[in-house]
Amino acid sequence: MNPDLDRLQPYPFERLRRLLAGNAPPPGLTPINLSIGEPKHPTPRLILEALTAAAPSLSNYPATQGTDALREAIAAWLVRRYALPAVDPATQVLPVAGSREALFAFAQAVVDRSRPARVVMPNPFYQIYEGAALLAGAEPLLLPCTPENGFRMDFERLDAAAWASVQLVYVCTPGNPHGRVMPLAEWRELFALADRYGFVIASDECYSEIYFDEAAPPLGGLQAAAALGRQGFERLVVFGSLSKRSNAPGLRSGFVAGDPSILRRFLLYRTYHGAALGPPVQAASVAAWRDEAHVVDNRRLYAAKFRQATPIVQRALRTAMPEAAFYLWARTPIDDTEYARRLHAACAVTVLPGSFLSRSRDGFDPGAGFVRIALVAAEAEVIEAAQRIAEFGRSL
Numbered sequence: 001m002n003p004d005l006d007r008l009q010p011y012p013f014e015r016l017r018r019l020l021a022g023n024a025p026p027p028g029l030t031p032i033n034l035s036i037g038e039p040k041h042p043t044p045r046l047i048l049e050a051l052t053a054a055a056p057s058l059s060n061y062p063a064t065q066g067t068d069a070l071r072e073a074i075a076a077w078l079v080r081r082y083a084l085p086a087v088d089p090a091t092q093v094l095p096v097a098g099s100r101e102a103l104f105a106f107a108q109a110v111v112d113r114s115r116p117a118r119v120v121m122p123n124p125f126y127q128i129y130e131g132a133a134l135l136a137g138a139e140p141l142l143l144p145c146t147p148e149n150g151f152r153m154d155f156e157r158l159d160a161a162a163w164a165s166v167q168l169v170y171v172c173t174p175g176n177p178h179g180r181v182m183p184l185a186e187w188r189e190l191f192a193l194a195d196r197y198g199f200v201i202a203s204d205e206c207y208s209e210i211y212f213d214e215a216a217p218p219l220g221g222l223q224a225a226a227a228l229g230r231q232g233f234e235r236l237v238v239f240g241s242l243s244k245r246s247n248a249p250g251l252r253s254g255f256v257a258g259d260p261s262i263l264r265r266f267l268l269y270r271t272y273h274g275a276a277l278g279p280p281v282q283a284a285s286v287a288a289w290r291d292e293a294h295v296v297d298n299r300r301l302y303a304a305k306f307r308q309a310t311p312i313v314q315r316a317l318r319t320a321m322p323e324a325a326f327y328l329w330a331r332t333p334i335d336d337t338e339y340a341r342r343l344h345a346a347c348a349v350t351v352l353p354g355s356f357l358s359r360s361r362d363g364f365d366p367g368a369g370f371v372r373i374a375l376v377a378a379e380a381e382v383i384e385a386a387q388r389i390a391e392f393g394r395s396l
């Protein structure tokens with residue numbers, strides 16, 4: 001077997017299951033799970049209807065490149081969402097079976113194993129970046145994101161010798177777990193580095209549509225490239241998804257968009273990888289990307305939960321309203337794994353220890369001492385969980 005498989009770490013939810021395995025459920029309390037980033041609002045009817053109406057198309061093999069209709073719907077959405085001059089659906093967009101598989105597959109297609117290969121990523125992070133780098137034969141290079149540095153990736157921490165071997169940089173904006181949005185000045189810095197050292201930027205933007213001010217949607221990578229006058233999204237590929245935007249994580253539908261010369265090679269890789277979207281999934285995705293009303297409604301639900309739950313959680317834990325995404329990233333008064341274990345044992349509320357999302361480097365673990373609280377459950381449940389967290393805080 002591929003020996004690099006042994007370098008993969010257990011997934012955070014596997015570690016959480018083990019951590020909580022010995023806990024007996026406290027009597028009389030309904031369990032509330034705020035650990036996993038799985039949207040829980042219902043999938044909009046228009047998506048379900050488009051999916052079922054297209055069921056007869058299961059008799060056809062789908063093309064990896066997707067239908068023209070789907071690529072056109074995604075390109076049109078990108079143009080509307082980011083006020084871009086144009087996105088070419090033939091060369092600058094590809095559908096993917098959710099952003100997760102694409103984030104993984106991308107490293108396999110991009111990394112050149114014949115020379116030293118490093119892949120830069122944030123820490124804490126979405127663990128797929130690390131596994132993707134390891135299985136592509138590259139060394140992950142982690143940049144700590146902490147409250148002290150405003151959760152930014154301090155690109156200046158790496159010297160010229162390190163950058164010279166960097167082939168790929170993952171950024172996550174809005175960020176999981178802290179919700180930070182990368183500002184234009186940082187994009188300028190990252191593009192300049194990419195041009196100097198020749199690496200590719202993979203921008204994970206699967207939380208782009210979960211934000212709290214309708215007048216201020218998060219900046220996206222394509223938008224930043226256009227604003228900085230870059231031609232053809234050079235060296236940049238962004239990853240989008242319907243999972244959070246449209247409450248359809250089971251649909252497995254997303255896209256990659258950006259530099260056509262990279263996407264052309266990625267499509268070649270994908271035809272072998274075999275990750276084409278089923279025809280009914282493509283039809284449902286067209287319906288989803290064309291509609292914005294359900295996305296606005298979805299944001300309203302999250303905004304109401306954050307408005308109510310954040311001040312209650314703040315009675316017990318140091319945290320702040322995120323810029324975007326659906327997580328509270330909160331400091332724990334004790335060790336984060338111990339906090340999560342005891343909270344679960346006493347209050348039947350499950351949250352994710354921050355150190356399950358991070359790696360220790362040079363004796364410092366930027367996820368340690370935090371928990372991630374996903375405000376995904378229904379409003380009443382989220383508020384009930386926040387109250388239990390506040391009460392638990394008094395017992396510590």
Ligand SMILES: Cc1ncc(COP(=O)(O)O)c(C=O)c1O
Pocket residue numbers: 037097098099100101126172176204206240241242243244249253254
């Ligand atoms: C940061 C980040 N990227 C990507 C994904 C994958 O989303 P999907 O594959 O459903 O598009 C997730 C899912 O939780 C995530 O948190």
